[in-house]
């Protein structure tokens with residue numbers, strides 16, 4: 001299949017190349033140095049017809065987590081292993097108990113079915129028993145906008161609930177920096193004019209933009225851990241906060257979906273540009289939280 005752009009081909013082959021090396025390393029060391037979870041980012045076959053259009057394909061993003069408090073949806077997140085959901089730091093605060101809903105597609109129905117009456121398994125709800133916000137998170141300028149939620153019981157993977165890949169090897173960073181676009185998913189508002197968050201999961205390819213575009217729009221300096229993105233005709237919007245942006249890449253010989261960004265913040269009416277947290281730069285932090293607080 002032809003690559004849509006130079007950079008993506010380069011990213012893909014570079015990661016694939018490194019993966020071979022990492023795989024050899026893996027056999028020797030018995031641990032996974034490249035990814036947090038070795039089995040991640042793969043969408044199992046769910047025998048459903050694929051629908052076209054802007055709503056995300058059914059069951060194609062099985063790591064999406066919807067975060068709510070007393071049924072009020074406030075942020076998205078991504079499942080990164082059996083115990084943790086990754087989200088934005090600004091989605092973490094004391095208050096009502098947080099629930100992570102996994103396997104969700106349509107927010108109004110417990111069992112989601114497509115037009116042909118083919119259905120996903122019911123959603124699963126998990127209580128959150130520990131909250132982790134990066135200690136350098138700054139609620140004035142949203143720097144280090146990253147956090148994790150520990151679930152109160154182990155997530156059993158199913159075809160519609162799977163972990164996303166997190167790169168924990170900082171050697172991969174230069175290839176991540178070359179990614180020129182990201183696949184974003186969320187239940188956020190679909191435009192600045194829309195009053196309410198979307199009922200169904202949406203997907204959007206969003207382009208990386210020069211940091212100067214974000215500096216201009218927000219009048220603030222960007223740290224190396226922040227990515228500027230935006231399209232002329234589409235953007236992330238309220239409700240997408242905490243959700244993942246990523247790319248398919250071949251690692252360990254399999255095409256997987258790797259998370260590269262977390263939706264951090266956007267312009268007033270969701271026009272112009274948005275800022276993502278650069279996930280790969282926090283690979284060590286994520287791994288530490290998992291090692292210290294995982295069960």
Ligand SMILES: *[C@@H]1O[C@H](CO)[C@@H](O)[C@H](O)[C@H]1NC(C)=O
Nearest residue numbers: 043060183247248255256257
């Ligand atoms: C990633 O690759 C898999 C396997 O080729 C494919 O089924 C899936 O649709 C791709 N996902 C995205 C977001 O492109």
Ligand SMILES: *[C@@H]1O[C@H](CO)[C@@H](O)[C@H](O)[C@H]1NC(C)=O
Nearest residue numbers: 192193267268269270271272
């Ligand atoms: C909102 O977006 C529109 C473009 O869709 C733009 O013309 C307008 O100036 C924006 N308003 C604000 C307050 O940024």
